[in-house]
Amino acid sequence: MENFEFMSPTCFVFGRDVEQQVGAKLAERGARRVLLHFGGQSAERSGLLDRIRVSLEAAGVGFVELGGVRPNPEIELVREGVALAKAEGVDWILAVGGGSVIDSAKAIANGACIEDDVWELFETKRPNPQTLPIAVVLTIPAAGSEASKNTVISNDALGRKTGYANEAHRPKLAFMNPELTYTLPPFQTAAGIVDMFSHLLERFFDDYGAVPVTDNLNLSLMKTVRAEAPRVLADPENYDARANLMWAGMLCHQGIAGLGRHEDWASHALEHELSALRPSITHGAGLAVMFPAWMEYVCADAPARFAFYGREVFGLCPTGDMLADALSAVDETRAFFASLGMPTTLEELGVFEEDIERMIPTLRANKGECFGRLKRLSLDDARAIYRLAL
Amino acid sequence: MENFEFMSPTCFVFGRDVEQQVGAKLAERGARRVLLHFGGQSAERSGLLDRIRVSLEAAGVGFVELGGVRPNPEIELVREGVALAKAEGVDWILAVGGGSVIDSAKAIANGACIEDDVWELFETKRPNPQTLPIAVVLTIPAAGSEASKNTVISNDALGRKTGYANEAHRPKLAFMNPELTYTLPPFQTAAGIVDMFSHLLERFFDDYGAVPVTDNLNLSLMKTVRAEAPRVLADPENYDARANLMWAGMLCHQGIAGLGRHEDWASHALEHELSALRPSITHGAGLAVMFPAWMEYVCADAPARFAFYGREVFGLCPTGDMLADALSAVDETRAFFASLGMPTTLEELGVFEEDIERMIPTLRANKGECFGRLKRLSLDDARAIYRLAL
Numbered sequence: 001m002e003n004f005e006f007m008s009p010t011c012f013v014f015g016r017d018v019e020q021q022v023g024a025k026l027a028e029r030g031a032r033r034v035l036l037h038f039g040g041q042s043a044e045r046s047g048l049l050d051r052i053r054v055s056l057e058a059a060g061v062g063f064v065e066l067g068g069v070r071p072n073p074e075i076e077l078v079r080e081g082v083a084l085a086k087a088e089g090v091d092w093i094l095a096v097g098g099g100s101v102i103d104s105a106k107a108i109a110n111g112a113c114i115e116d117d118v119w120e121l122f123e124t125k126r127p128n129p130q131t132l133p134i135a136v137v138l139t140i141p142a143a144g145s146e147a148s149k150n151t152v153i154s155n156d157a158l159g160r161k162t163g164y165a166n167e168a169h170r171p172k173l174a175f176m177n178p179e180l181t182y183t184l185p186p187f188q189t190a191a192g193i194v195d196m197f198s199h200l201l202e203r204f205f206d207d208y209g210a211v212p213v214t215d216n217l218n219l220s221l222m223k224t225v226r227a228e229a230p231r232v233l234a235d236p237e238n239y240d241a242r243a244n245l246m247w248a249g250m251l252c253h254q255g256i257a258g259l260g261r262h263e264d265w266a267s268h269a270l271e272h273e274l275s276a277l278r279p280s281i282t283h284g285a286g287l288a289v290m291f292p293a294w295m296e297y298v299c300a301d302a303p304a305r306f307a308f309y310g311r312e313v314f315g316l317c318p319t320g321d322m323l324a325d326a327l328s329a330v331d332e333t334r335a336f337f338a339s340l341g342m343p344t345t346l347e348e349l350g351v352f353e354e355d356i357e358r359m360i361p362t363l364r365a366n367k368g369e370c371f372g373r374l375k376r377l378s379l380d381d382a383r384a385i386y387r388l389a390l
Numbered sequence: 391m392e393n394f395e396f397m398s399p400t401c402f403v404f405g406r407d408v409e410q411q412v413g414a415k416l417a418e419r420g421a422r423r424v425l426l427h428f429g430g431q432s433a434e435r436s437g438l439l440d441r442i443r444v445s446l447e448a449a450g451v452g453f454v455e456l457g458g459v460r461p462n463p464e465i466e467l468v469r470e471g472v473a474l475a476k477a478e479g480v481d482w483i484l485a486v487g488g489g490s491v492i493d494s495a496k497a498i499a500n501g502a503c504i505e506d507d508v509w510e511l512f513e514t515k516r517p518n519p520q521t522l523p524i525a526v527v528l529t530i531p532a533a534g535s536e537a538s539k540n541t542v543i544s545n546d547a548l549g550r551k552t553g554y555a556n557e558a559h560r561p562k563l564a565f566m567n568p569e570l571t572y573t574l575p576p577f578q579t580a581a582g583i584v585d586m587f588s589h590l591l592e593r594f595f596d597d598y599g600a601v602p603v604t605d606n607l608n609l610s611l612m613k614t615v616r617a618e619a620p621r622v623l624a625d626p627e628n629y630d631a632r633a634n635l636m637w638a639g640m641l642c643h644q645g646i647a648g649l650g651r652h653e654d655w656a657s658h659a660l661e662h663e664l665s666a667l668r669p670s671i672t673h674g675a676g677l678a679v680m681f682p683a684w685m686e687y688v689c690a691d692a693p694a695r696f697a698f699y700g701r702e703v704f705g706l707c708p709t710g711d712m713l714a715d716a717l718s719a720v721d722e723t724r725a726f727f728a729s730l731g732m733p734t735t736l737e738e739l740g741v742f743e744e745d746i747e748r749m750i751p752t753l754r755a756n757k758g759e760c761f762g763r764l765k766r767l768s769l770d771d772a773r774a775i776y777r778l779a780l
Binding site for chain 1: 391392393394395396397398399400401402403404405406408568601602603604606607609610611613614617618629630633634635637638641649650
């Protein structure tokens with residue numbers, strides 16, 4: 001078990017109607033003027049934004065608004081948010097939405113406290129201890145951004161999509177009402193499930209041996225996500241299924257499921273290039289294609305680990321041939337994603353053989369000549385995995 | 391899944407040699423004068439206290455000392471600590487030890503910020519939002535007090551032992567070096583294991599239905615504790631086994647293993663009366679006797695839940711008779727505790743038939759006429775469970 005330092009400072013307010021507490025909880029924490037940040041029109045149409053505005057007004061918390069965050073959030077809107085936050089003297093960011101809105105809010109929270117252009121942080125990864133505090137009303141359980149230290153932002157002008165990790169921008173407040181997820185379209189629900197499951201896989205498969213306390217906890221979350229997934233897809237207004245999935249989604253990426261391990265993150269790096277190339281690709285859908293391809297490519301390097309995963313999560317019986325067991329676990333993973341209606345090939349995402357070379361230079365810019373932990377991947381390995389995914 | 395609010399503000403610094411960072415981390419957080427609080431002589435003899443003093447001095451953090459915390463910590467020393475903290479203008483409490491020292495530190499942290507005698511908080515359970523911040527160097531993984539909201543203090547003059555829960559006194563910093571637990575005597579290691587396992591049982595068995603995300607996580611911790619227990623007892627200097635157990639012990643009582651559930655806590659209430667009656671009884675040893683007795687008494691009220699636990703944690707095969715399966719799970723629990731060298735009867739703890747009536751009035755004072763959730767227990771039920779444990 002490796003040494004680690006871990007802190008999760010988020011106060012989680014979980015359950016029915018919790019969004020009505022937004023104003024009071026922010027006021028308690030001294031918020032005076034928040035930037036209300038959101039995505040498209042669904043939060044407006046559903047009345048959620050109005051309920052939040054009423055809650056803020058009732059608590060005497062002022063606010064300015066910035067909507068329009070798109071999936072794969074972009075740096076231009078972040079810059080607009082930074083300018084607005086500075087001009088309006090905003091002291092909290094309130095993100096209403098899923099991972100894209102929260103990631104955008106994190107970027108703004110950083111940018112509002114520095115002089116430089118905020119993209120510099122993504123480019124240089126330099127530490128930034130000072131950010132505005134963030135509160136979240138979560139509407140899409142998937143990215144786990146409501147408690148994580150990570151944000152991922154696209155820069156269309158540069159054709160880049162890259163992450164920035166900062167302990168200081170972990171949200172301080174997260175309001176999680178499972179009922180708000182009832183109206184998510186099946187595709188988004190499914191992509192979210194793949195995203196959270198992938199956050200567990202990235203932590204489970206690396207170049208470190210067993211860490212039973214962390215591994216068992218991680219596997220327990222995999223089993224939960226796998227069991228709740230068909231329940232929410234079959235019955236979108238099943239409160240308990242939605243609630244279990246929403247809470248699991250947070251735990252999948254908060255950090256606790258990888259403590260004491262190295263973690264891998266090669267599959268996320270491979271996926272980021274897909275959605276940098278085609279911003280219309282949903283992150284979870286990209287992962288549904290790339291993760292099984294990565295697994296197939298590397299599983300011969302750690303067959304026992306993959307076989308263990310297959311037994312625990314999919315109930316596979318050992319055949320006596322460890323590599324065959326490992327490959328069966330990979331097949332089960334792909335089949336699980338397919339059962340949710342997710343794509344299994346790059347072609348389904350509109351990415352073809354000739355696109356591979358277009359992704360390599362930005363992959364190099366983001367990750368250098370090699371990346372990943374379970375197997376150190378060269379850029380040639382990356383080419384091979386993309387080809388395997390066609 | 392019930393609504394909940396949850397926050398775990400502790401920064402965990404985990405691994406080899408982390409106690410050397412105590413001074414620097416406290417200085418970073420603005421500590422100027424800490425109360426160094428500890429138990430008997432073992433931390434002195436091992437050199438741990440000296441390493442901590444050196445670390446504080448190197449970081450320019452002043453300190454005053456108060457040792458002598460006993461198992462089942464007592465209110466008189468807490469009062470001494472409160473007076474010292476007030477007189478010396480202490481701004482942090484630094485607890486070096488296990489659950490008893492940390493619980494004592496929590497009581498002092500509360501008492502230092504109120505005018506009244508600190509026992510009033512235990513008596514009235516009234517909220518106290520203001521406490522001194524607490525840092526912990528953990529030497530005994532068991533109570534989970536390094537991250538929990540709970541403290542339990544004895545009052546010898548009143549013959550009482552009771553708890554006080556306060557979100558504000560959750561420790562802000564916890565240094566967890568598994569090597570510091572190498573020298574724990576087998577009895578204390580084993581009692582700690584029972585304590586952490588009991589924290590999971592209290593959360594798993596209640597009057598609420600399934601909460602899969604929480605239940606699976608809880609069961610994963612039970613499996614971890616059960617698997618690591620024989621490893622640490624057979625090989626006390628096995629770093630990985632000690633590390634897994636230390637981290638699990640925190641997770642067992644931080645709160646995460648019961649979120650969305652009601653939780654029970656009857657067995658802890660029954661045990662507290664044992665160690666109030668005989669302060670020499672180690673909490674974990676008392677639980678090793680009382681928990682299986684409670685389980686035996688109540689399992690007919692929720693046989694499916696007990697059978698599920700037996701399958702998941704002990705690998706028991708269903709026999710078709712649910713109540714028999716439930717009773718087998720109870721037997722396995724008792725056998726697990728016995729395998730660690732823990733007592734299985736009250737007589738082994740020096741508690742006899744004639745002592746039962748002596749515990750009932752204080753049980754009534756602490757819990758009223760009925761308590762527990764899986765089955766609401768009357769004081770007559772309590773008598774019956776004590777008798778079952780003889």
